[in-house]
Amino acid sequence: MLITSLLMSINQLLPVVILCLLLNGLVDLTRKQLLVILGSGIVCSFAYVQSAAIVSQLFEHRGLEFTQIMVCCIIFIASLLACNQQKWAASVAIISAMVLYLSHYIIYIVGFWQAKEAAEPLLIGTLLGVGICFSFGTLFYFLLETLKTHFGDNSLHILLASNATAKLLIVIDLASQIDVLDITTRYVDWRGFIAENSELGRVLKALMGYEATPSLTALWVYTAAFSVFVLVCLLIGKKSQFKETL
Amino acid sequence: MRFISVILLGVLLNLVNTHAYADGIVVDKVYHPYVLPFERELEWRIVSHQTGSGNILAQRIGLGSAINDTMSLEGYIIGERDDNGDFGLAGYEVELRWQLVEQGRLWADWGALFELEKHHNSDVYEATTGFLWEKEFGKSSLTMNAFLVYEWGGDIKNEWESEYRAQYRYRYRSEFQPALELFVGEDFFGVGPGFIGLHRFNGQRQLKWEVGFITEISQSEKNHSFRLALEFEF
Numbered sequence: 001m002l003i004t005s006l007l008m009s010i011n012q013l014l015p016v017v018i019l020c021l022l023l024n025g026l027v028d029l030t031r032k033q034l035l036v037i038l039g040s041g042i043v044c045s046f047a048y049v050q051s052a053a054i055v056s057q058l059f060e061h062r063g064l065e066f067t068q069i070m071v072c073c074i075i076f077i078a079s080l081l082a083c084n085q086q087k088w089a090a091s092v093a094i095i096s097a098m099v100l101y102l103s104h105y106i107i108y109i110v111g112f113w114q115a116k117e118a119a120e121p122l123l124i125g126t127l128l129g130v131g132i133c134f135s136f137g138t139l140f141y142f143l144l145e146t147l148k149t150h151f152g153d154n155s156l157h158i159l160l161a162s163n164a165t166a167k168l169l170i171v172i173d174l175a176s177q178i179d180v181l182d183i184t185t186r187y188v189d190w191r192g193f194i195a196e197n198s199e200l201g202r203v204l205k206a207l208m209g210y211e212a213t214p215s216l217t218a219l220w221v222y223t224a225a226f227s228v229f230v231l232v233c234l235l236i237g238k239k240s241q242f243k244e245t246l
Numbered sequence: 247m248r249f250i251s252v253i254l255l256g257v258l259l260n261l262v263n264t265h266a267y268a269d270g271i272v273v274d275k276v277y278h279p280y281v282l283p284f285e286r287e288l289e290w291r292i293v294s295h296q297t298g299s300g301n302i303l304a305q306r307i308g309l310g311s312a313i314n315d316t317m318s319l320e321g322y323i324i325g326e327r328d329d330n331g332d333f334g335l336a337g338y339e340v341e342l343r344w345q346l347v348e349q350g351r352l353w354a355d356w357g358a359l360f361e362l363e364k365h366h367n368s369d370v371y372e373a374t375t376g377f378l379w380e381k382e383f384g385k386s387s388l389t390m391n392a393f394l395v396y397e398w399g400g401d402i403k404n405e406w407e408s409e410y411r412a413q414y415r416y417r418y419r420s421e422f423q424p425a426l427e428l429f430v431g432e433d434f435f436g437v438g439p440g441f442i443g444l445h446r447f448n449g450q451r452q453l454k455w456e457v458g459f460i461t462e463i464s465q466s467e468k469n470h471s472f473r474l475a476l477e478f479e480f
Contacts, residue, residue, distance in 0.1 A: 181294040182301030
């Protein structure tokens, strides 16, 4: 239970921490703004969990999947807009990511909290997970600052592109679950290279959606979406620089 | 003169429509009848079409530019997943959009669309022509497209087809506009929700996005489509 809680908290919190730091590195949110965004994210996550029973009945009982697909698309688009210093877009992306990941986590905590023997390992596992995410977040923050200083915003754009595009892989999985899309049976096997459940595998999954056995469909969608994201970011940046020069 | 030519085109479409509807993937983009002067655009679309017999997954990337104040030319490369699960080049397309009337000048706005598509590695061509129509009602907009399609080539039976697309959207905020979409083609009558958004940057640059889920409702067998489109104008 302890290990499960630890892994669950890392899996669900780390992607939020990474996206939050990436966006903060690009749009320079103030501490107050960040707190408001995080608070709103928590409230929205609870609201989503509360309404899950009603939402799940929509669209022929595929409402939850459809809303999560929508949330993933919103994260992708809002992250793209945040490349142009749009604070509201960064806020939307962070809140949406919190709704996507924290809702699972809240359901997990609420589900096991009332079990007598589960409460203690749940609490310890969660605290450990939060601690690990906090430590990783601190290191990642300084890494991003270093990258920004040496290579400029474009390095963050590329990291954000890989992170935001990873949300489209979730769309593919969800669409496959509700029979809107068929993932090909052909897979690429990278388990010998980096295992998905290794430390590095988990970090890469949270950072850029790494999967040890991705389908060819996922790879093609990822490649196309990543290219479009980077290209649009570059076009926005190019025009802004041109304007500054003038 | 432009208006009359579009009316004639509409009449022609209706005449042909009594005998022909389009096959293939009907779910695609609903076009708006506007062209921005000097616009250049980069576009990416992905469509998944799931039926009882299988899944078609297609992506297209396009690059276009306005050639004058009212016309825009765009080229696409289309990628599709084959039976082995591999993605590959499926075709190329050239598209000309023509804004026929100045926005807001008439009761509704009109445009025309001309497309020419060639399938990769097969002797299949497809020419599409049609009109684009849009009317705003307060905070709502209704957009309709009617297309006449002619397919020909050595690897396909020559035939005329037609397609209709419609989109009703509520312009709640420019970034979030819930919509209801309708697509009609051969043995296909699909309807479903979607959302559309637009963000304007400095100058003429803007990013548009569209997401939609379309379900076929005229037949009992499974037929769902998911589409996502991203368009950057600069």
